[in-house]
Every structure is written in structure tokens, then in C-alpha cells.
Amino acid sequence: MGIHTFFASMNDLERIIRAPGKFKFEEHNVAAHSWKVSQYAMFFATLEEMNGASINWKSLYEKTINHDFAEVFIGDIKTPVKHSSPELKQMLATVEEKMMEKFIHREIPGEFQDIFFHRMKEGKDGTLEGRLLELADKLDQFYEAYAELKRGNTEPDFVQMYEIALKKILAMPLRTSVDYFRDVIVQDVIKEKTAVDVKSLTLRILENPENPAG
Amino acid sequence: MGIHTFFASMNDLERIIRAPGKFKFEEHNVAAHSWKVSQYAMFFATLEEMNGASINWKSLYEKTINHDFAEVFIGDIKTPVKHSSPELKQMLATVEEKMMEKFIHREIPGEFQDIFFHRMKEGKDGTLEGRLLELADKLDQFYEAYAELKRGNTEPDFVQMYEIALKKILAMPLRTSVDYFRDVIVQDVIKEKTAVDVKSLTLRILENPENPAG
């Protein structure tokens, strides 16, 4: 028991591969993903602040670096199941939460337990920081799928992942960030040379972002 | 929809790594594991038959090659969760089963659905073949853990995995097979040169196989 166990468990997240079982040209682990999410969030929070918002930076960064810690217990399995049924998604969330609790009770010394419970709980709430976390998390999904399409991965999974991420980002209640993403970042994205035709795919969604048919 | 989708999904099992997140010197995928399980079962069923048992070979082989197909949906996560709580284990079994059903309804042509439901259902029942599957599955866990200990993996996970697999095999209701395993195979195992002291660990369990403390 102890903080040493907590520190050592972080190494496990370097071995949890995102989107396991799918063919991909490049693998991403959950530790590196968490870092990228904190970087995206840093940028968009800066942008929101420059446009008048007030950011709780401590909360923002803790949400981003901790948001996938629970994957140490059951791995990165939520995406395929989520598309399958809401009940299954809920059941898995419960499993994950209970294992997190068990871990904190068993490994974290008493004086730190409250802080850990607070930090490790689901961060995607309605606060500005919760929304920025969700945007940043979706953005990494967008970039992971984009990189596969760019390199010629023809699996329908990655087209679908790209479309879902793009639509969800466009629908986020974060006007300044979403505008910048759509009007600046996406414009640079579609200028790149890609193996799969990402430009048409993207323009189709930008024109009609709420079309559920993809 | 169709058998092509089923065939293509087998490739996904080559990318599902067993015991994900744990440090190991060598990774094993679920497709290769399924093959090894069918080989272990072939040997022990032969042994049982030579000692008078009557084997349903068709059932035996179908149980072994199909027993982990459902991992294509949620990956190899049962082991750590199983050690955590029976409810969680049950919940995950339900998730897996429902996704299997969905897959068969969506992908398998009508005329083959009954056969697929029959073949893909949990094979570890009380029949001789069900018990041989369970023995073979545990034996692969035994060999995977053994190979890590032999090469010097000091993670407690693999010591625990070795102990649990060994005890479960010794307790299987398959006298001829278990005797041969304990009296012949294990004797060869403990003669090998290993980095972690597998011999002492093994002898301690052989002397007192039902000790729950390990």
C-alpha cells in the first residue's frame, strides 16, 4: 500500500493501447493521450480567457491529466461498447468506478484519500473546465482518426471515429473554441495531402453537422 | 453483413493482447492462445481416451477454438476484474454475451445463426469436454506465467497468476489428466533453469494445493 504503488501504476497506462483490436498504422497509449489532452485544453482555455472567460486553471489541468486514470483497471474499451448500447456503457462505468474506489481505499494513505476521490472522479461535468476537457478529449480522437485516414487506413472504424469526433466538437457549448477550431484549425487540416479523401468527408460534415447519418 | 465480416473479425483477435497493461517480456494474442488451448486439449483428451474415457472430439475442438471469440468485443479484461469481485465478473460476462448476440444477429446469415449461437456460447460446462477446455485454458495461463517467471519477471501479478493457475489445475475433476500433469509435466517444469525460483514456489503449492493464502 502507498503512494509508491500509485506511482508504479502510472507505468501500466503506458501499456494500455487506445482502440485495442483495431488495425492502425500507429498505436497510442493512454499516458501519452492524457498529455496531449492537457495540451489541447491549455490552448483552448487560453483562447477562452483571451476572449473574456474566467478559467480555474488548477481544476482544468487536474481534470485533463487524471481523466483516464481509471483505464488502468479495465483498459480502453468504452468506445466500441458505447456505440453498442447505453446500458452496457453504464455498466462498464460502474465497474470502473468501483475499482477506482477499491484502489484508493487500499493503496492511498488516509490523509490523501479525499483529494484522490475528488481528483479521480469523472471530470466531464457542466463547468467550463469540464467542457474544455470534453472538447480536448474529442479533439485527440479527431486527431488519432485523422492521422489514420491521412496514411490510408481504410477501416470504416476510423472514418466513423473521425465523423463522430468532428460532429461532437462542433456541437460543444464552447462558442469561441468551436469557432476557432472550425474556422482556423479545420481549414489547415483539410489543406494537407491525405491518402483517404478527408477533405470531402470534412466539408460534408461542416455543411450539415447535425445529420445523424454521418 | 455476412461471413466475410466474421472471417475479417478473426484478424482483430490477433491484436487483442492477453493481460493488457501488465509488464511482460513477451506478449501473447488471443488468436494464438486459442490455438495453444486446442493443442493442450488434444493431448489431454487423448490421454483420457487411452485411459477409457469416451471423447466427443467435435465438441472438444469447437469449444477450444471458439472459447475466447467474444473477446473481440471487449478485449481480454476478465482476469484482473475477476479477482476483484464476483458481481463485476458477472456484469462483464453479460456485456460480452449481449454483444455476441448482437453480432450474430447482425452479421451471420439466418441459416447459420443457430449453429453460431450454439458454438459461441460459454463452453466451460460440466461435460468432459467442458472440463478439458477449462484445464487447457488454465494450462495456457500456467505456461504464460511460467515463461515470465523463468525470464525474471518479478511482478507479483505473474507469481499470483502462476499460483492460481496451478492450484486450479490440480483441483480439476479430471483425475487421469491432473495426475499426468502433476507427476510428469510439472516434474519437467521444475527441472528447468529459471530466473525467479519457480521450483520452490511450485513445490510449496504441490504440498498444500488447497491453501488459499497462496
Next chain:
Amino acid sequence: MGIHTFFASMNDLERIIRAPGKFKFEEHNVAAHSWKVSQYAMFFATLEEMNGASINWKSLYEKTINHDFAEVFIGDIKTPVKHSSPELKQMLATVEEKMMEKFIHREIPGEFQDIFFHRMKEGKDGTLEGRLLELADKLDQFYEAYAELKRGNTEPDFVQMYEIALKKILAMPLRTSVDYFRDVIVQDVIKEKTAVDVKSLTLRILENPENPAG
């Protein structure tokens, strides 16, 4: 000496990579290949049985799970050599066979030697099960090559591998299976989005499957 050595040698087949030396986006090991072959065979034998054939299931499964065991001795080298000359192919088959014999005499206890000799001998004979093994083995070659072409592998080796596998399957003396493969499975295959134009390649062969020029 002993069954332990046999069991441990199966792990070696997880490290024998098919088509060694060729560039590929995804590697396949011989253990996983053997499992996939047993799955393809299970499906086509079911289909043949539904159409009136009588299957020796024990023989079928033993042929499929054992058919590449001898690669543990000299690796997966037959394909390139086979295309090179019949004498060399024959010489390598002899090397493989002699090493298999030596292994059984040295490692397998006397009471099991006859069974091992029987199971490990070349399974692609003229029986229905032997033909189903050959179909299933070619089908895995078809799918391995297909997956590379789909992802944009432009090496002529994989185009050639795809063509040869497809032609050999179409020429197999297994009418029901070949019809289902050509009329159902291949139709789904050519509907998929691929990087290399697999559809034209396939249609050209379907129209003129016996053209030796490819």
C-alpha cells in the same frame, strides 16, 4: 524429453512470422494462422454438411490445428521457394519431415509416438477433410494478402499472393464451398473500400480463373 518440451515448443510458433523478409503493414504468426485456418475449415465443413456431405470432424480439426507444426523447425519459408522450383520445394519438405521425426523420437514418450506421427504428417490429402484443410489454408493466404492490398501495400509479392490464392481456391474440388466463396464471400470482399484496386484485380480473375498469366 517429454510433453512439457512439446508444449513449450508451441510458444516458438508464436514467434515464427509468416512471409518473413517481405514488407507488410501487419505481421501474422504461425500459431494465430493455425487458429484462423481451423475457423475457416469449421465454417466450410458446416456448409458442406448442410449440403449433404459427411464430415469426419475429429480428422478435420486435427489436420487444421497441426498442419504447420513442422514450421517450428525451419520456419515459414516454403512460399517463396515453392515458386522457385519443384525440386527445392521437395527438398525442403524432406528436411521438415526428417526434423519432425527426430523431434517425435526424442521428445514424445513412447506410448504417444504413433498418435503424434499420425497427427503431424502432411494433412493435405485427397479426403474431404484434406481438401477442406487446403481450402482453409489458401483462404488465410487470400485474407492476409487482401488485408495488405486494402491498406495500400504496393509490393508485387502481395498482388501475386492474392492472385495465386484466389485461383487455387476457385479450382478446389469442393463445389459447394467454392460456389459460396465466389458468389457470397468474394462479393462482400469487393464491396469494401481499399487502397489498391482489389475489385478490378478480383473481377479479372473471376472471369478467367485459369489464365496462368495472372
Next chain:
Amino acid sequence: MGIHTFFASMNDLERIIRAPGKFKFEEHNVAAHSWKVSQYAMFFATLEEMNGASINWKSLYEKTINHDFAEVFIGDIKTPVKHSSPELKQMLATVEEKMMEKFIHREIPGEFQDIFFHRMKEGKDGTLEGRLLELADKLDQFYEAYAELKRGNTEPDFVQMYEIALKKILAMPLRTSVDYFRDVIVQDVIKEKTAVDVKSLTLRILENPENPAG
């Protein structure tokens, strides 16, 4: 030019391997390392705050997640060179800094350039947050070396890396954190079963942490 280029460059850090050229049982990339450093810093800053310190959390997290971004330009080469000579170390720091400047001028839109210059500059200054970054960075070096020794890596590089990291941590001007590390964390570390005798190595350093001979 643009934020898209900055976001895409983060992916490069997932391919920069730490301690390149050295044999190791497990590789770590710079992106995952940055995440672990932010986690260690979160813990020790919490501990310092519980003991009366005042933490600038925004600064702390930005220092940790950005501290190795410049490795995107020249890779992870500082450690071996640093042990070689102070001039070379200085020269490489200059190269890195100039390439960072060039990148910001070329890729980052004008309105964000000041913020990027501020965030990407060397973070290991004399502030409490700068010292926590240095502690956290050394701690990841400690854990990386420890994991190799634990698994039996006998390369002198990792013994040396472990010793240097341990000594530097013990000498950090952060009393509360260093005491907790030495009295709690290290005690748990030396209880673990390891292949190389880490316990003796550690106790020798704890007794005489300033001995330059190692």
C-alpha cells in the same frame, strides 16, 4: 503555419524514445513521460500545500506538461552528453532554444506568440514550482531506472541513472517532499522483489548521499 501544426507536432513526441540507443526492457516516450511528471508534481505540490506552502498551480502544471516539448526538435539526447561535459550540454541547450524560437515564429499565430515563449522556456527555475518540476523530472528518471534494475537489466547505465536520480532528489531544496520520498516511498521501493539488488544500492546511497563516487 498555425495551431494545427503545433497540435500535430505533439504526435512526434510519442515517437521520441527516452535514453535512445541503450538496451532496455521497456521503452518510454517523451509524451508519456511528460504526463507522469505532471502526476508526480501534483502529488508533491499537494503534500507541500498540506504542510503550509503556497502553490501556483497554473504555473506548476504548465511547467510540467511543457518541460520537454523542445525535444521534438533534437530528441532525447541530453543525458549522455550532460555526463560528458558542461560546454557540450550548454551548446545543445542553445541549439534546442533556437529551434524552439524558430518554431514559434514560424508556426504560432502572432496573438499567441508571447504566451508560447513564456510557456516553452526552461521551467526549472528557483521558484517552488520550478523545484517541484525538477523533483518530478528526476523522479521519473528514478522510476525508469528502477524498473529496469527490477527486471534484471545489468547495464551500468541504469545503475548510474538510478544513483544519480536518487542523489539529486535527496539533495533537492524541498524538505517536506524529500522527507516523504526518503521515509515513505523509498521504504516501499526497497521492499519489492527485484532481479538486481536495488535494496543494497539504495541503502548505501541513503547512508551517504553526497558521496560523489556513487
Next chain:
Amino acid sequence: MGIHTFFASMNDLERIIRAPGKFKFEEHNVAAHSWKVSQYAMFFATLEEMNGASINWKSLYEKTINHDFAEVFIGDIKTPVKHSSPELKQMLATVEEKMMEKFIHREIPGEFQDIFFHRMKEGKDGTLEGRLLELADKLDQFYEAYAELKRGNTEPDFVQMYEIALKKILAMPLRTSVDYFRDVIVQDVIKEKTAVDVKSLTLRILENPENPAG
């Protein structure tokens, strides 16, 4: 100290990956690269000799097999930096050279030091052998970039690497070799089926090889 240390250090070059941090379908290590360079040089020197040149073969082979040994110290970082500024390139060359000197003084026994200094010094001088080394080194860069483009790598880095290598080869003061490369080898290269349109890219450069715009 000793030749054993020198021999063991060669293993490190098997772990130094060329073009680190860039996405690529296939990685190449510096040891294998050195071998390929010696093969290219063998061919072109043969060609030059057949056309009347006089080759110092000992010098040629020693230049090629030793030309990247110094990368053992700072890794393969020159390419991106080289494109960045001549001063930085010079600074890194100095770092590399000093570390090489230090290594020879510390590890190589006195009686061999002069020979090692001579062999390990920069080989790309104005001699025929120095020019053949440079041609061969650029040719491997050409082939590495070509292989990525052929497989569909759309990163601009590899297009740029291909163009630069091609232009530099065409401008080498080695008439016989360059003519053969342009008139025979490149003609075979552009006949191959590739994912990215290498043929147009190549023909454009062949028509106007000195255009600095690429």
C-alpha cells in the same frame, strides 16, 4: 576500457533509429544503414573502375562502414537540424567529434588509437572514395524516402527528403555513377507502382534538377 567496450557499443547503433520522431511505416537502424551504404558504394566503385577509375578499396570500405559510428553518441539528429541552420549543424558536428575523441582516448588501447582516429574521422572528403561515400549515403536516404512514398506516407518530410536526396545525387561530381543512376536505376524506380505519385515528382526533378524550390 578496451576493444570489448568498442565491440559492445556497436550493438547501440542497432537501437539508434534514423529520422527519429517522424512517422514512418518502417524503421531503419544506423547499423543496417551502414551496411547498405557499403553495398551501394561497392556497386558504384565497381562501375567507376570498369570505366577506368582507380579505386582505393580499403579506404572506400572503411569510410562506408565507419561513417556513422559517431551517432552512437548523439543519435541520428543531423538531418532536421541541418535544414535549420549551418551554425547549428556545425555545433553538432563539433559535439560529435569531441565525444568521439573522448571515447577513443578512454576505450581504445594506445597501440590502436591512431588507426581509430584515422578511421573514425569524417570520411566525406574530396577523394574519389569520399565522393562515393557521399553518393552511397544519399542513395540510402533516397531509398528510405522512396519506400515511404511508395507505401503511402503523405508526410511532407519524406517528399522533401526524397527531393533533396535525388537532387544531391544528380549534382555529385561522379559522372559515370550519376549517369547510370539517372539513366538506368531511376528509370526502374519510376516504373514501380506506388501509392504517392513518385513518378511525376521524379520527372519534374530530372527535368530541372537545380531548381531550389523543390
Next chain:
Amino acid sequence: MGIHTFFASMNDLERIIRAPGKFKFEEHNVAAHSWKVSQYAMFFATLEEMNGASINWKSLYEKTINHDFAEVFIGDIKTPVKHSSPELKQMLATVEEKMMEKFIHREIPGEFQDIFFHRMKEGKDGTLEGRLLELADKLDQFYEAYAELKRGNTEPDFVQMYEIALKKILAMPLRTSVDYFRDVIVQDVIKEKTAVDVKSLTLRILENPENPAG
């Protein structure tokens, strides 16, 4: 047909892994091996020359860089087969040679064929250069096995590979080189810290190098 095909085939040797199928902590490809062999040969030829021998350097380097080119056709399979029977070893040598011939006739332009036949033929003849090649080739086997033992690989294959390589080197008819190897290099080797007890193993062989029992 052409030199382009020859150059491209070198890339295949980067994918041929030595000692395929055996568990190892680190893989080595045939291209990198060929480079290391040329380095070992360079050192020992220098030593022989310093002691009065006359070296044909062109021949030496061509023997070393070309000695395993034929593995492009059948892979690295000779070692296990060689230990199995002299006839099989001979049969495989014939297969390899015939495929080499075929390759040269088909791919190499007429004016270069004689040179290629000369260079690609078996180089381990009785000349000083042929013996230096054999020493260097065995030395790489020695170092590959040594590195595995040092890191704790307990597979008997690597103990056997180490013993055989050591004995063969000690028995080579190259007095100066063998003396230096035994009296200087091996003394440094056995000073290193290793996981498996290489020192005792080595001293036992040094005392009685001709004992066939290992």
C-alpha cells in the same frame, strides 16, 4: 530486372531476424549483423597486419559485407538445422546457392554477373580473409548469445550458442587474433555483471576448450 531490384532486396535483409522462433530480449537483423561482422573483421585484420600478416583488404571487406546476402532467399535457418544433421545442412546450402544463381541471372545485368557470382559465393575459404570472416561471424554469434545471458535469458539455446561460438573461435587457425580474444577481450567480458553466470561458463570452456560435452 536490374540493379534497382538488387538494391531494393537489401531492405528485405533488414526484416530477416536472426535465430527466428527463439525467445530473445533483443532481435538482430541480418543487415545489422553483416555490418558488425565487417567491423570485427576490420579490427582483427588490423591486429594480424600489425603482427606481420599481409591482408587483402578488398577481399576481406567484400567477404564480410556479402557473406549472408543469400539469406534473403531462405532466411536465417541454418543454425538449428546444422546442429541437426550434416546432410540437411548440405541440402539447405544447395537450395540457397541455386536461388542465388537464379537471382543473379534474372536481376543482374550481364556485364556485372561475373563480379556478382564471385562476390556472392561462400566466403569462408582457407585464405586469411576467409578465416577472418569465419572468426568475425562466430564472434557476432558469441556477442549475441552473451547479451542474452547477461540479461537473464535462461533458454538453453543461448547457453549452447555461447559455448559453441566460444569453442569455435578458440579453435580458429588465427593465432594472433585468438590470443588477443582470449587474453584481452574475454577477460573484459567476464568482468561484467551478468544475470546468468557467464563467468563460470566461460572459465570452464577456457580450461578445456576441446571438450565436446560443452
